[in-house]
Amino acid sequence: MDVRIFDTTLRDGEQTPGVSLTPDQKLRMAIKLDELGVDVIEAGSAITSKGERQGIKNIVSEGLNAEICSFARAVKVDIDAALDCGVDSVHLVVPTSDLHIKYKLRKTREDVKQFAIDSTEYAVDHGLLVELSAEDSTRTDFGFLKEVFQAGIDAGAKRICACDTVGMLTPEKAYKFYGDLTELGVPLSAHCHNDFGLAVANTLAGLRAGASQAHVTVNGIGERAGNASLEELVVALYSLYNVKTNVKVGMLYEMSKSVARMTGIYLQPNKAIVGENAFAHESGIHADGVIKKAETYEPITPELVGHKRRFVLGKHVGSHIIRERIKEMGLRVDDVRFDQIFSRIKALGDMGKCVTDVDLQAIADDVMGILPEKPVELEELTIVSGNKVTPTASVKLKIEDVGKLEAGVGVGPVDAAIVAIKKTMKDVVDIELEEYHVDAITGGTDALIDVVVKLRNGDRIVSARSTQPDIIMASVEAVLSGINKILSDKKIREAKNPEF
Ligand SMILES: CC(=O)SCCNC(=O)CCNC(=O)[C@H](O)C(C)(C)COP(=O)(O)OP(=O)(O)OC[C@H]1O[C@@H](n2cnc3c(N)ncnc32)[C@H](O)[C@@H]1OP(=O)(O)O
Numbered sequence: 001m002d003v004r005i006f007d008t009t010l011r012d013g014e015q016t017p018g019v020s021l022t023p024d025q026k027l028r029m030a031i032k033l034d035e036l037g038v039d040v041i042e043a044g045s046a047i048t049s050k051g052e053r054q055g056i057k058n059i060v061s062e063g064l065n066a067e068i069c070s071f072a073r074a075v076k077v078d079i080d081a082a083l084d085c086g087v088d089s090v091h092l093v094v095p096t097s098d099l100h101i102k103y104k105l106r107k108t109r110e111d112v113k114q115f116a117i118d119s120t121e122y123a124v125d126h127g128l129l130v131e132l133s134a135e136d137s138t139r140t141d142f143g144f145l146k147e148v149f150q151a152g153i154d155a156g157a158k159r160i161c162a163c164d165t166v167g168m169l170t171p172e173k174a175y176k177f178y179g180d181l182t183e184l185g186v187p188l189s190a191h192c193h194n195d196f197g198l199a200v201a202n203t204l205a206g207l208r209a210g211a212s213q214a215h216v217t218v219n220g221i222g223e224r225a226g227n228a229s230l231e232e233l234v235v236a237l238y239s240l241y242n243v244k245t246n247v248k249v250g251m252l253y254e255m256s257k258s259v260a261r262m263t264g265i266y267l268q269p270n271k272a273i274v275g276e277n278a279f280a281h282e283s284g285i286h287a288d289g290v291i292k293k294a295e296t297y298e299p300i301t302p303e304l305v306g307h308k309r310r311f312v313l314g315k316h317v318g319s320h321i322i323r324e325r326i327k328e329m330g331l332r333v334d335d336v337r338f339d340q341i342f343s344r345i346k347a348l349g350d351m352g353k354c355v356t357d358v359d360l361q362a363i364a365d366d367v368m369g370i371l372p373e374k375p376v377e378l379e380e381l382t383i384v385s386g387n388k389v390t391p392t393a394s395v396k397l398k399i400e401d402v403g404k405l406e407a408g409v410g411v412g413p414v415d416a417a418i419v420a421i422k423k424t425m426k427d428v429v430d431i432e433l434e435e436y437h438v439d440a441i442t443g444g445t446d447a448l449i450d451v452v453v454k455l456r457n458g459d460r461i462v463s464a465r466s467t468q469p470d471i472i473m474a475s476v477e478a479v480l481s482g483i484n485k486i487l488s489d490k491k492i493r494e495a496k497n498p499e500f
């Protein structure tokens with residue numbers, strides 16, 4: 001079976017609370033949807049507003065390949081608005097459950113059946129293709145539902161659509177429900193909502209039972225918990241059921257991103273197919289498996305949907321992926337340094353942080369810059385800072401195995417710490433801070449901080465860096481690393497030339 005994709009991102013998707021698109025945005029999205037290969041674009045609900053009609057008109061005049069459709073209630077004014085926009089078809093909706101008929105419309109079943117007939121005839125007479133849709137059909141008396149559909153078909157409807165408006169179906173019920181409706185002998189759409197997280201599963205069941213068209217939205221956006229997601233449905237059909245659609249699956253990730261940007265509805269990372277974690281791996285066992293053979297932990301390739309594989313370096317990381325990454329960076333590290341890098345990543349993981357490739361590069365650079373011999377080590381650091389205290393630091397350093405304690409004040413805590421270090425080192429080496437540069441490697445207040453310093457000792461200048469989640473610690477470690485470079489350098493030169 002081949003399945004037609006009826007995309008309702010611009011109608012039911014736009015009904016997502018808080019989303020409203022300008023005519024220009026609608027046009028841009030419709031062009032992209034057409035490029036994606038959907039069969040029908042429900043461009044909006046023409047009765048909604050002047051801007052909505054302008055958006056639909058713009059889409060119609062673009063001459064896209066897809067059928068352009070407008071939502072319409074079973075009332076003449078809605079159909080006239082759709083006609084005014086020049087659409088190819090109307091998604092003509094009548095509520096059929098007693099609940100909706102009695103409480104929402106305050107009408108009777110007979111009234112509703114007559115609305116369906118009259119509005120279908122009116123739309124058909126005015127040249128529109130009618131997809132007659134039953135709202136809340138899954139809570140409708142099944143005999144009455146069939147009666148309404150049959151009356152609509154007799155009035156000229158070319159397709160019918162059964163809406164699971166509040167997501168009440170289960171896959172088992174959906175199979176029976178849509179299967180029974182195929183007896184009406186016209187193309188049938190499944191329109192499923194995701195209130196119980198079953199929209200895609202129910203749509204798939206409906207399609208297996210004989211429905212030929214799926215109503216979907218990009219990223220599954222829509223009223224409340226949304227609609228069946230286009231990307232999940234299409235890729236499940238393609239990969240799990242070997243069923244074709246006209247959708248170009250390689251564009252799915254890009255399409256998803258563009259809808260998220262335009263609507264402001266961003267996805268949870270673990271969203272299937274297009275979420276940022278859909279092809280991301282952190283745990284060592286998985287990453288190792290993926291490096292050796294991607295299929296071990298990826299059911300489809302990221303490239304299939306235009307996505308990318310990503311390795312996240314965090315608490316659960318293993319050595320294989322770190323070695324791989326370091327190799328890709330063109331670095332050669334010995335086992336001792338590798339262990340240092342590995343344990344730094346684990347330690348950051350234990351602090352609840354993840355390490356990006358940029359962070360890894362900085363950590364590796366830092367570790368590579370650490371001299372094996374450290375004449376000076378930090379033993380204690382205390383900082384007092386706030387709005388009503390002078391920033392003060394006390395620093396205890398171990399200098400060639402001797403502990404030395406000093407305190408300093410500064411314009412801020414980093415300045416105070418560096419003043420204290422300089423005082424502590426005063427009798428050992430004279431240093432001047434020539435340059436201090438700080439960068440947050442990743443976004444957010446919990447980002448890794450990369451500090452680069454240049455220290456002067458006489459005419460000698462060294463640069464050093466440190467990457468830590470804490471800006472004060474990164475600054476102190478960078479300065480100490482520079483001091484150690486100066487001292488080690490001095491030692492080497494003194495050893496070579498005792499007169500020096
Ligand atoms: C399940 C779905 O997704 S349904 C689609 C939802 N989409 C929309 O609502 C589109 C955006 N809506 C709008 O812009 C406005 O609601 C409009 C222009 C359609 C109507 O606005 P208003 O005339 O002010 O009515 P309001 O929205 O408050 O109430 C809806 C009216 O439509 C009636 N109605 C609802 N569905 C249907 C239907 N399928 N066929 C006929 N009448 C309907 C209601 O009974 C109510 O009528 P009443 O005024 O006689 O009580």
Ligand SMILES: CC(=O)C(=O)O
Pocket residue numbers: 012093133134135136163164165166191193
């Ligand atoms: C018509 C529609 O969008 C629904 O019933 O869910």
